[in-house]
Amino acid sequence: MAALMAILKRDLALAYRQRAELMQPMLFFILVISLFPLAVGPEPKTLQLIGPGVIWVAAILSSLLGLERLFRDDFQDGSLEQLMLSSTSLPAAALIKVVAHWLTSILPLIILSPLLALFLHLSEPMYWALLKTLLLGTPLLSLIGAIAVGLTVGLNRGGVLLALLLLPVFIPLLIFATSAVESASMQLQYSAQLAIIGAMFLFSLALAPFAIAYALRVSQT
Amino acid sequence: MWKWLHPYAKTERTYHLCQRLLPWFSVLGLAVIIVATVWGLAFAPTDYQQSEAYRIIYVHVPSAVLSKSLYSAMALAAIIGLVWQIKTSFMAMIALAPIGATVTFVSLITGAAWGKPMWGTWWEWDARLTSQLILLFLFLGVISLYKAFEDKQQAGKAAGVMAIVGVINLPIIHYSVQWWNTLHQGATIMKLGKPSMPPEMLWPLLLSILGWALVSGAIFLLRMQNEILQREIRRPWVVALANKSSTLSEGK
Amino acid sequence: MAVLSVTNLSVVKRDRLLFKNVNFAVKQGSLLYVKGQNGAGKTSMLRVLAGLVAADCGEVYFTLQNIKDCREHYHQHLVYFGHKLGINLTLSAVENLQYWCKQHQVVISVDTIFYTLAQLNLVGLEDIPVSNLSAGQQRRVALARFWFKQDAKLWILDEPFTALDTQGIELLSKHITSFLRGGGAVVMTSHQALRIDYPTDELTLEYRI
Numbered sequence: 001m002a003a004l005m006a007i008l009k010r011d012l013a014l015a016y017r018q019r020a021e022l023m024q025p026m027l028f029f030i031l032v033i034s035l036f037p038l039a040v041g042p043e044p045k046t047l048q049l050i051g052p053g054v055i056w057v058a059a060i061l062s063s064l065l066g067l068e069r070l071f072r073d074d075f076q077d078g079s080l081e082q083l084m085l086s087s088t089s090l091p092a093a094a095l096i097k098v099v100a101h102w103l104t105s106i107l108p109l110i111i112l113s114p115l116l117a118l119f120l121h122l123s124e125p126m127y128w129a130l131l132k133t134l135l136l137g138t139p140l141l142s143l144i145g146a147i148a149v150g151l152t153v154g155l156n157r158g159g160v161l162l163a164l165l166l167l168p169v170f171i172p173l174l175i176f177a178t179s180a181v182e183s184a185s186m187q188l189q190y191s192a193q194l195a196i197i198g199a200m201f202l203f204s205l206a207l208a209p210f211a212i213a214y215a216l217r218v219s220q221t
Numbered sequence: 222m223w224k225w226l227h228p229y230a231k232t233e234r235t236y237h238l239c240q241r242l243l244p245w246f247s248v249l250g251l252a253v254i255i256v257a258t259v260w261g262l263a264f265a266p267t268d269y270q271q272s273e274a275y276r277i278i279y280v281h282v283p284s285a286v287l288s289k290s291l292y293s294a295m296a297l298a299a300i301i302g303l304v305w306q307i308k309t310s311f312m313a314m315i316a317l318a319p320i321g322a323t324v325t326f327v328s329l330i331t332g333a334a335w336g337k338p339m340w341g342t343w344w345e346w347d348a349r350l351t352s353q354l355i356l357l358f359l360f361l362g363v364i365s366l367y368k369a370f371e372d373k374q375q376a377g378k379a380a381g382v383m384a385i386v387g388v389i390n391l392p393i394i395h396y397s398v399q400w401w402n403t404l405h406q407g408a409t410i411m412k413l414g415k416p417s418m419p420p421e422m423l424w425p426l427l428l429s430i431l432g433w434a435l436v437s438g439a440i441f442l443l444r445m446q447n448e449i450l451q452r453e454i455r456r457p458w459v460v461a462l463a464n465k466s467s468t469l470s471e472g473k
Numbered sequence: 474m475a476v477l478s479v480t481n482l483s484v485v486k487r488d489r490l491l492f493k494n495v496n497f498a499v500k501q502g503s504l505l506y507v508k509g510q511n512g513a514g515k516t517s518m519l520r521v522l523a524g525l526v527a528a529d530c531g532e533v534y535f536t537l538q539n540i541k542d543c544r545e546h547y548h549q550h551l552v553y554f555g556h557k558l559g560i561n562l563t564l565s566a567v568e569n570l571q572y573w574c575k576q577h578q579v580v581i582s583v584d585t586i587f588y589t590l591a592q593l594n595l596v597g598l599e600d601i602p603v604s605n606l607s608a609g610q611q612r613r614v615a616l617a618r619f620w621f622k623q624d625a626k627l628w629i630l631d632e633p634f635t636a637l638d639t640q641g642i643e644l645l646s647k648h649i650t651s652f653l654r655g656g657g658a659v660v661m662t663s664h665q666a667l668r669i670d671y672p673t674d675e676l677t678l679e680y681r682i
Contacts, residue, residue, distance in 0.1 A: 003578065010568075077561055086548055086578070165383055168362060171355055172397035221378075373488060374485070374487075
């Protein structure tokens with residue numbers, strides 16, 4: 001347990017020291033979203049219509065950008081090797097690293113989301129629905145994404161490949177999340193969508209750590 | 222139980238097994254496909270609603286059916302490879318992947334072509350077409366991951382993990398896309414296929430599915446042999462095989 | 474008793490057989506020096522011994538237990554030093570070592586870390602990011618691990634002398650010798666001639682095509 005806390009503390013400290021690098025996906029997120037009003041026109045009705053989809057697509061893309069950081073440095077400098085040679089359980093360590101990554105690179109995006117909701121003229125119920133889907137859905141992005149990062153970490157040029165592998169896998173999440181916000185815009189219930197996203201999250205929470213650990217071991221070959 | 226099978230002894234046996242099976246699959250497959258296609262295109266009755274345009278099902282349906290089976294087969298090979306650490310199984314997986322991708326692509330093209338007379342547009346965001354498109358992306362993801370590694374043993378394991386993630390996701394994608402589709406579309410789209418098909422139309426369809434499966438099997442066997450030869454190029458039995466075939470061709 | 478023993482070990486990398494049916498045992502207080510050309514598979518051998526990579530055939534035993542069955546126990550008594558140092562360049566030397574010790578369940582005071590770093594000639598460099606240190610100094614930071622894990626029974630070192638100056642080589646050689654005298658077992662590779670004053674077992678790996 002102390003070993004896992006040490007990982008969390010170290011990763012948070014590292015994120016703080018490399019905060020300039022962490023800012024990049026965040027800026028990307030804001031930039032992509034501000035492109036849309038410029039591209040489709042500032043008509044509030046149109047923006048409201050495409051808003052949830054745009055925010056979710058931008059969130060997926062910018063989380064992909066930051067995802068590579070998850071294991072890259074540790075793999076290259078050999079910290080991962082030393083971690084595997086300690087008595088700490090690798091799936092647990094991987095899960096902790098994903099948590100640290102989510103806290104440092106995804107949570108800021110969610111904190112930024114009210115601003116973006118303003119940009120895209122989302123109504124208040126839509127905003128709350130968006131926030132809930134982001135809170136439930138983005139951990140899923142990190143967990144599944146970490147499997148692919150674990151597999152490609154040894155390749156040194158995983159960037160585009162990572163997107164190629166992960167985007168199709170994220171489609172159901174995108175569908176359920178945006179439809180929840182859409183339901184909210186029509187004052188309808190959206191607990192069903194949230195429940196499905198929650199189920200997918202719990203399922204991946206149970207299995208992904210083992211897949212990540214396996215992926216990291218494959219990368220050591 | 223699997224460990225005693227030495228990893229090298231097996232590829233040779235697999236190679237010869239492929240060699241023995243190949244004529245059955247290729248000859249039978251070609252024959253069945255020719256019969257089914259001629260029957261379907263020339264002799265099956267015309268549809269009263271879609272007239273001749275429906276005949277594309279004799280290509281579209283087999284490819285659509287096969288695409289998902291091939292993905293499942295690929296994922297199954299990956300699971301076997303990962304659980305029992307069998308190298309040959311990963312070779313089978315990667316031999317299957319491009320076949321699956323091609324078949325999926327064919328089903329997309331024919332689906333789109335069928336859409337033109339049916340819906341008046343080349344592309345309609347129909348639930349089935351959309352999930353076929355995503356399936357194609359999943360295939361391409363597995364292939365590109367495999368190609369990205371230089372160490373092919375590592376590549377097999379990595380691509381295998383991704384194939385398994387994909388196969389778990391496949392039903393979720395299928396249902397989510399269907400649900401998305403009903404959410405966004407009214408009743409403008411005509412349902413594909415009809416609840417019941419007269420046997421004169423159904424028989425050639427079933428035959429052509431069989432034919433496509435057999436030909437895919439034949440291509441798989443060829444690709445599998447190729448993969449084995451490439452990977453085991455330094456093994457004595459491969460060298461002996463190469464020498465034998467080169468003396469044979471010189472003798473001719 | 475054999476600390477580390479290996480039966481019928483075969484390793485394949487990139488579809489090339491590196492070595493086949495290797496058998497050996499490393500007893501308490503003995504040093505195994507793995508020799509071979511570039512590409513002969515020395516590093517792969519050490520990574521298999523450490524349990525980072527599974528062998529294609531054969532088994533590795535730690536105190537007669539298969540390392541697959543006693544992974545945690547094995548790693549508690551092992552210190553591995555590879556090509557990659559396992560040192561994060563953004564963190565300082567002390568932070569790196571503290572993290573490593575927590576990871577490996579080694580209880581140690583900050584004073585001991587400072588003392589060891591001073592022994593390794595790193596006075597004044599303890600608290601700055603490791604990226605500001607020279608290559609040799611970075612290696613010294615990583616080597617400090619060998620001073621911390623008291624209950625280690627086996628050290629595996631892959632080219633430990635690279636980029637070290639003569640003083641560093643001497644310091645490490647002495648430390649290895651005293652570990653061996655205390656009943657430890659060591660497996661190592663090195664391109665430099667060994668300057669260790671201790672009887673050495675040798676294992677030579679042939680380069681295979």
